[in-house]
Amino acid sequence: MAAFLASAISFGVIFLFGCVGEILTEKSGHLNLGIPGIMCMGAAGGCFGVKIYVMGTETPNGALTVILGILFAMIFAGALGAIYAFLTVSLRCNQNVTGLACTIFGVGFTSFFINNVVMTEGVSAKLSLAGRNFFNAHIPGAENLGWFGTIFCSHGTLVYLGIAIAIAAAIVLRYTKVGLNLRAVGENPATADAVGINVTGYKYTAITVGAAIAGLGGLCYVMGYMNGIVGSTVDQTIQGIGWLSIALVIFTLWKPALAILGSIVFGALYILSSYITGISFEQIPLLNLIPYVVTILVLIVTSIVGHRETQPPASLGLSYFREDR
Amino acid sequence: MERVKEPLIHITKREPMPLWKSLLIRFGAVVIALVVSAIFISASSPRDRGFFDYFGSLFSGAFGTERRFWLLLQNTALLLCVALALVVAFKMKFWNLGGNGQVLMGCLACAMCMYYLGGKWPDPAVWLLMFVASLLAGAVWAVIPAIFKAFFNTNESLFTLMMNYVALCLVEFFIAHWYPTGTGAMPPLTDANLPTFGPGQAGRSLPVILVAVIVTALIYCYLRFSKHGYEISLIGDSKNTARYAGINVKKVVIRTLIFSGLLCGLVGFLLVGSVNHMVSSSMDGNMGFTGIMVAWMGKFDPLIMSGISFFIIFLERGMAQVCTDFGFTSEALSDIVVGLIYFFFIGCEFFIVYKVHFNFRKRHGRKEPEFSMGAGAEQGGTQPPALPPEPDALPAEGNGQTEQAPEAVPELPDLPETPPGNKKAGGRKQRTKKEEN
Numbered sequence: 001m002a003a004f005l006a007s008a009i010s011f012g013v014i015f016l017f018g019c020v021g022e023i024l025t026e027k028s029g030h031l032n033l034g035i036p037g038i039m040c041m042g043a044a045g046g047c048f049g050v051k052i053y054v055m056g057t058e059t060p061n062g063a064l065t066v067i068l069g070i071l072f073a074m075i076f077a078g079a080l081g082a083i084y085a086f087l088t089v090s091l092r093c094n095q096n097v098t099g100l101a102c103t104i105f106g107v108g109f110t111s112f113f114i115n116n117v118v119m120t121e122g123v124s125a126k127l128s129l130a131g132r133n134f135f136n137a138h139i140p141g142a143e144n145l146g147w148f149g150t151i152f153c154s155h156g157t158l159v160y161l162g163i164a165i166a167i168a169a170a171i172v173l174r175y176t177k178v179g180l181n182l183r184a185v186g187e188n189p190a191t192a193d194a195v196g197i198n199v200t201g202y203k204y205t206a207i208t209v210g211a212a213i214a215g216l217g218g219l220c221y222v223m224g225y226m227n228g229i230v231g232s233t234v235d236q237t238i239q240g241i242g243w244l245s246i247a248l249v250i251f252t253l254w255k256p257a258l259a260i261l262g263s264i265v266f267g268a269l270y271i272l273s274s275y276i277t278g279i280s281f282e283q284i285p286l287l288n289l290i291p292y293v294v295t296i297l298v299l300i301v302t303s304i305v306g307h308r309e310t311q312p313p314a315s316l317g318l319s320y321f322r323e324d325r
Numbered sequence: 326m327e328r329v330k331e332p333l334i335h336i337t338k339r340e341p342m343p344l345w346k347s348l349l350i351r352f353g354a355v356v357i358a359l360v361v362s363a364i365f366i367s368a369s370s371p372r373d374r375g376f377f378d379y380f381g382s383l384f385s386g387a388f389g390t391e392r393r394f395w396l397l398l399q400n401t402a403l404l405l406c407v408a409l410a411l412v413v414a415f416k417m418k419f420w421n422l423g424g425n426g427q428v429l430m431g432c433l434a435c436a437m438c439m440y441y442l443g444g445k446w447p448d449p450a451v452w453l454l455m456f457v458a459s460l461l462a463g464a465v466w467a468v469i470p471a472i473f474k475a476f477f478n479t480n481e482s483l484f485t486l487m488m489n490y491v492a493l494c495l496v497e498f499f500i501a502h503w504y505p506t507g508t509g510a511m512p513p514l515t516d517a518n519l520p521t522f523g524p525g526q527a528g529r530s531l532p533v534i535l536v537a538v539i540v541t542a543l544i545y546c547y548l549r550f551s552k553h554g555y556e557i558s559l560i561g562d563s564k565n566t567a568r569y570a571g572i573n574v575k576k577v578v579i580r581t582l583i584f585s586g587l588l589c590g591l592v593g594f595l596l597v598g599s600v601n602h603m604v605s606s607s608m609d610g611n612m613g614f615t616g617i618m619v620a621w622m623g624k625f626d627p628l629i630m631s632g633i634s635f636f637i638i639f640l641e642r643g644m645a646q647v648c649t650d651f652g653f654t655s656e657a658l659s660d661i662v663v664g665l666i667y668f669f670f671i672g673c674e675f676f677i678v679y680k681v682h683f684n685f686r687k688r689h690g691r692k693e694p695e696f697s698m699g700a701g702a703e704q705g706g707t708q709p710p711a712l713p714p715e716p717d718a719l720p721a722e723g724n725g726q727t728e729q730a731p732e733a734v735p736e737l738p739d740l741p742e743t744p745p746g747n748k749k750a751g752g753r754k755q756r757t758k759k760e761e762n
């Protein structure tokens with residue numbers, strides 16, 4: 001049970017990154033359907049960053065490996081996010097279509113990049129070594145703490161980073177002026193513009209930072225959860241996770257703090273099939289259904305209840321053109 | 326005249342642009358995207374291949390042999406059918422992102438009929454049942470989100486997305502159920518295959534292509550000439566207007582999505598019954614997403630969409646050849662190039678809808694109206710967003726604007742009334758045409 005919960009947390013954090021990134025983006029009024037592609041880009045970038053470092057040195061430094069992985073994941077994902085931001089903010093393209101294009105591009109790019117550029121001779125062993133030893137380095141002494149240690153202290157760096165980012169995002173959105181301005185931009189950009197908030201700047205920043213955070217989700221899946229074992233269909237898996245992350249945003253009512261809880265629930269549902277014993281081969285797909293069905297149910301329930309607090313930002317999905325009336 | 330801070334770039338909406346000009350802009354965007362991808366691929370190729378070999382490989386992959394040519398047409402037909410299925414929903418701003426799932430359910434239903442009844446019933450009876458079952462399965466998968474959208478305004482894009490994965494899991498379940506010892510792959514079924522029109526790839530592809538031609542014509546007439554089509558576009562423009570005009574929006578949403586799902590199911594029927602004779606969880610080929618892009622890039626017009634889907638499939642088929650010739654192991658290269666095309670194509674819409682005015686030439690005077698028209702005309706021809714306009718492009722491009730000039734003249738007296746530094750000045754211009762989202 002403790003092992004299951006620990007796995008649920010370490011898988012849930014992948015959702016958490018994607019979800020927090022998407023919340024930041026949506027708070028600026030942009031529905032980014034490119035998150036699956038962006039998370040893939042994060043995985044590709046992270047693997048690339050780790051690869052060039054561990055292949056270049058004989059004795060790689062653990063902390064540096066992790067930092068490089070994070071940095072490259074954020075750069076790659078942020079770049080695709082910036083493309084999305086440029087197309088939807090400056091060029092005012094349709095957000096759904098642009099997002100889908102980002103997903104198609106990002107997933108394709110990742111599949112290509114990982115198979116042709118990252119996974120050259122002898123890389124996979126070094127990557128999995130880096131994943132196991134550096135990204136999943138435990139807190140020393142966690143084994144001695146019993147179930148508490150297993151659930152809370154047995155995770156890699158990225159898990160704690162994810163939770164820290166979610167808490168930070170919650171505080172920024174709720175209690176700071178920057179967060180207030182960002183929410184204003186998402187609710188009513190014309191009004192925000194009228195009081196002198198730099199709407200374009202906020203949108204660009206929120207989308208790019210959101211994308212960079214979501215990209216860490218991809219890194220977290222490959223280097224964290226999979227221990228650096230990069231399968232050839234990693235892009236398809238992350239794509240599925242990405243769509244669920246977007247759904248999780250609705251599940252958690254646009255609240256990063258709630259997203260921590262929601263993502264652990266999703267993580268538990270996602271890995272359920274490998275922890276239930278005595279099921280046959282053909283029943284696995286049926287168990288894999290559960291997170292999607294739960295998401296659908298949540299979508300329906302939140303739409304029926306239709307509480308004011310549970311609504312998306314008012315101008316979500318609309319391009320803002322200052323001279324429109 | 327003090328100008329405190331004038332932004333360097335000033336953007337306004339432009340009058341509707343003549344068709345040839347907007348087509349030219351889009352064409353330019355695609356050419357730029359292709360050139361960019363050619364440079365990228367020939368530079369990163371492990372083999373010694375040049376810039377122009379790329380286009381050679383592209384064409385030979387798509388048209389090289391008779392078989393490739395028929396496959397190109399067949400895949401175009403399938404993609405076009407999916408895009409047409411989605412377009413009826415998009416026209417009323419229903420974001421049906423569930424094309425993949427609806428196609429997969431059609432595939433699954435068709436494969437079930439073939440698996441359970443093939444060889445036991447006479448073939449024509451099975452064919453009929455396959456047809457009905459596939460269409461129904463697709464329709465059911467589309468109508469569930471539609472019902473919730475109609476009654477509770479549930480977010481349809483996420484709902485349909487999740488339905489994709491539910492369909493995928495169901496397909497995996499049935500494959501595992503039918504072939505418990507296998508590797509998750511299903512061998513082609515030999516019974517109850519749909520008839521072909523003669524031997525070879527041509528005979529196999531022709532039925533699919535014929536169906537697509539018929540569907541295109543039907544959808545074109547449906548959207549253009551029928552009352553249903555009118556209701557759909559009215560709801561797309563404004564739900565409130567539609568309601569005011571006495572249209573039952575809920576009914577139309579559900580009815581249209583049934584129609585959309587039926588068409589996706591039809592694609593599944595063709596995919597399993599005629600093309601593959603088996604089902605796999607990746608059989609949809611991501612056509613649901615590609616179909617959205619086709620519908621969007623084709624401006625919801627079935628005729629333009631057929632051209633766009635031909636182009637996309639041409640790229641996909643051609644890129645497979647490019648991969649082989651340039652020594653790449655991953656087929657995903659085509660997704661990158663197609664993705665680039667999407668970016669450029671989506672981005673160029675901006676230059677069709679908006680005008681960009683550069684302010685650095687009019688620091689002293691206030692002849693904004695004349696300048697703005699000139700600047701807009703120049704900008705129409707230039708593609709890269711960051712480039713300043715070329716002054717010599719003015720005479721050639723200016724011709725297209727001539728019929729708009731009289732409309733713009735009455736606005737001139739308006740402008741001096743507004744404070745020069747006021748950024749809202751452009752907003753005073755009358756804009757009758759709202760941005761189409």
